[in-house]
Amino acid sequence: MSFYGWAPYVPVAERRAKAQKQLEKMRKKGLKVEPVLLSGRKIAASFWGKGWCDHMESFSDYANRLPRGRTYVRNGSVCHLEIQSGGIKAIVSGSQLYNVSITITPLVKKKWDAVKCSCTGRIGSLIDLLRGRLDRGVMEVVAHRKDGLFPLPGEMKFDCDCPDWAGMCKHVAAVLYGVGARLDHSPEMLFLLRGVNHEELVDVSAAVTEVAKAGTSRRRIAATGIADVFGIDMAEAGETVSGAAAVIPAEKSSPPARQPQIKTAPAKPRGRKKSTAVAPFPDPVTGDAIYAWRSSLGETQAVFAARIGITAASISQWEKRGKAAIGMQPRTLSQLVKAWELTH
Numbered sequence: 001m002s003f004y005g006w007a008p009y010v011p012v013a014e015r016r017a018k019a020q021k022q023l024e025k026m027r028k029k030g031l032k033v034e035p036v037l038l039s040g041r042k043i044a045a046s047f048w049g050k051g052w053c054d055h056m057e058s059f060s061d062y063a064n065r066l067p068r069g070r071t072y073v074r075n076g077s078v079c080h081l082e083i084q085s086g087g088i089k090a091i092v093s094g095s096q097l098y099n100v101s102i103t104i105t106p107l108v109k110k111k112w113d114a115v116k117c118s119c120t121g122r123i124g125s126l127i128d129l130l131r132g133r134l135d136r137g138v139m140e141v142v143a144h145r146k147d148g149l150f151p152l153p154g155e156m157k158f159d160c161d162c163p164d165w166a167g168m169c170k171h172v173a174a175v176l177y178g179v180g181a182r183l184d185h186s187p188e189m190l191f192l193l194r195g196v197n198h199e200e201l202v203d204v205s206a207a208v209t210e211v212a213k214a215g216t217s218r219r220r221i222a223a224t225g226i227a228d229v230f231g232i233d234m235a236e237a238g239e240t241v242s243g244a245a246a247v248i249p250a251e252k253s254s255p256p257a258r259q260p261q262i263k264t265a266p267a268k269p270r271g272r273k274k275s276t277a278v279a280p281f282p283d284p285v286t287g288d289a290i291y292a293w294r295s296s297l298g299e300t301q302a303v304f305a306a307r308i309g310i311t312a313a314s315i316s317q318w319e320k321r322g323k324a325a326i327g328m329q330p331r332t333l334s335q336l337v338k339a340w341e342l343t344h
Contacts, residue, residue, distance in 0.1 A: 019079050019093035036078040036178040043073060043177050047132020049184035051143045055150040056176050062153075062168060069173020078178040083189045088179060092171040098162045100175045105155040106195030111147055130187045149194060279344045281337055285328070287321030294319075297343060308335050 023033050044050045056062060072078065072092065080091040088102040118141040134142070142148050158172045183190055191197075282289040294304040294315070301319075302312040310332060318326050328336075 019077075019097055022097050023079055023091070031080070033080050034082055035076070036073055036081050036181050037076065038074060038181060041074060043070065044180040044184050046184045046187070047134070047139070047143075048130075048187040048190060049180045049182075051132075052150060052183050052190070053177060053180040055143070055145065056180075058145060059153055062173070065166065065168045065170060065173045066176070067173075068170035069175075069177050072170055072174035073177040073181065078174050081175060081178045081182060083179065083182060083186075083193050085192055085195050088175060088193070090175040090178065092160075092174055094162060094171060098160055098171050100171050101159040102172065102175060103157040103159075104151050104193055107149065112196050114147065115141060115149065132187075149190060151194070279340075281340050284325035285333075285336065286323055286325055287319045288323055290315065290326070291319045293340070293343075307339055308332070310335075 023031075027033055044053050057066060072094075077093045078090060079093050079097065080089075082089045086104055086106055088100075088104070090100040090102075092098050092100055119138055143150065146152070158168055160169050160171045162169055162171055164170070179189075179193075282293075294301070297304065299307070300312075301315040305312040305315045308315075
């Protein structure tokens with residue numbers, strides 16, 4: 001019996017059960033399955049997630065297909081969604097599992113430079129930027145329909161292995177809404193998708209901080225470090241291991257090994273000024289404390305950053321905090337404490 005390229009209707013519950021069996025096989029083969037799961041009917045609620053969805057809905061060419069996509073993403077049919085630099089890979093459950101690929105052109109340098117220039121001096125903090133706590137002017141810049149960070153129709157290429165010949169099938173539409181849901185929780189993925197370096201946003205914040213330090217009344221940037229804002233450690237793969245081995249010379253690593261000798265023979269000091277007792281770890285950790293610590297070791301920001309396992313940009317932003325406390329991820333704080341014990 002012919003269906004003219006269309007498969008017969010399969011109930012949602014049956015599709016889900018079949019999809020789970022197939023996904024389980026993929027998991028065993030090494031695929032890290034990342035489904036889009038919604039907590040309610042609302043697909044996206046944050047500035048970035050809702051902004052993405054609103055942007056897609058603003059194009060009349062997509063009007064006929066997007067509603068079906070909303071239904072699919074709401075009933076959990078987007079079984080896997082992975083955002084990469086310049087593209088999106090997804091698996092959507094229909095009559096069978098369909099593979100969806102969306103290629104997105106990187107944001108052109110001229111647009112990116114314009115966004116950075118327009119936002120300079122108008123962002124309260126990098127945390128505010130990613131959480132969507134922006135003034136109306138900045139919102140208009142980053143979410144501008146033509147010149148903002150969201151892609152235009154001509155910058156997106158859709159591909160799905162379903163039998164629908166339409167430029168945007170319902171599976172592609174579901175993935176587009178799935179991206180909006182993902183941006184609710186991981187707004188940094190938008191920068192990855194558009195192929196722009198998020199560390200350049202730190203430079204924008206640093207520029208405003210310098211103006212604030214010069215004595216203006218402008219609110220100072222809360223430069224807590226891009227790693228803390230994104231909830232990740234930004235050291236490149238292998239950087240922590242190789243960097244740490246390169247920056248901890250023998251004479252700096254030897255004092256901890258000789259401490260037992262100093263304790264057993266206190267009457268015969270070896271002429272070292274360092275006390276055998278570990279100095280208390282700064283509480284709170286401030287920019288001035290980080291600067292004083294690094295300076296006492298005679299290390300550059302890059303070398304000190306490798307010792308901790310983060311980027312030099314983060315150290316630079318920390319030190320710019322001055323007497324203000326630095327907020328950071330628990331893992332980063334733990335690395336700092338360990339490094340402190342090795343160098344004091």
